[in-house]
Amino acid sequence: MIEWLIRRQLAAFETRWNYPMDYARALLAASRRGFWRFSKILPLAAHREAVPLAAWHAAKLVAVRAEDCGPCTQLVVDMARADGVADALLRAVLADDDAALRALDADAAAAVHFARAWVAAAPELAEARADVQRRFGDAGLASLALAMSAARLFPMIKSALGHAEACRRVQVGAQELRFGKP
Template sequence: MIKYLLNKMLISMQKKYDYDVTYMQDILSTDLNAFFKYLKFQSMAGYRGGLPAAPLYAARLRAILWDDCGPCTQLLVNMALEAGVPANQISAIVNKDLAALPDELAQIVEFTDLVLAHDPDADDIRPHIRAMWGEQGLIAIAFGISSCRVYPALKYTLGYGKACSRVVVNEQTLTPSDKNRSVTG
């Protein structure tokens, strides 16, 4: 009965976001304990630390783009739109168009890319992030960066990784590419 209810939850997510949940369904049908571990991870991934939606999704989107350029990215775009992040900001985050972003978002985009590249220049931006969003905000950004990298790794490991695809932000179609990983922009 519990598997049935959890599967209904997954199907609801699939319908809401037009997102393939087969990998989660396979985990659920194979090992209920493993699925519960997965759900516990969702708790960390959902931590906001009082951060507004735009900076949180700036970090999450840049992190997901590092490892995925397909369905996971589209899912985050849809969630960011649902959370009220303006479409023009989402497009600028995906395209790494720092000039089109407010300074606080541009700093998070740049910081996230530097962190993902293990570039020590992230140390220069971290104090600004702390000043803007506090220690809890920095933790939320850290959790957002870290957790977004898990999903593509999990999906690719289980054989559900997808090739690059276009990302749609409202009516605008974007094509993420390796240039979006560039630390120097």
């Protein structure tokens, strides 16, 4: 009975976001217990506190892109758009257009700089972290750390289970963008 409900929820998610959930079904079939533990990640992935919405989504987009260049990235873009994040900002993040990003939203630019430094374990990570902490406080820093980590986890699990797709273009509004991993 419970698996029927789970499969129904997975199908609803697929329909809502046009995103394949085959990897989640495979995980459920392989290990019900593992699936339940995996499902506990969902509240973590949705946690946002003290960070502007656009900055939070922008950091997640950088993080997911480090692990994926296809459906997971598209899902993050679609969710950001559904939350009202401007297409121009999403395109600037995906195009690594820092000048446009700074002109559009300084907070999002700071979050992107932090996310990029974190993903690359770059020397400027401490400085970028300090900037985010000044802007958003400890709660905002924690929120970004959780969101970025969770965003990377989904494509990692999907890939490990053999359900990752080949790179593809990402659609932001009416515009298709081709990009690679940063």
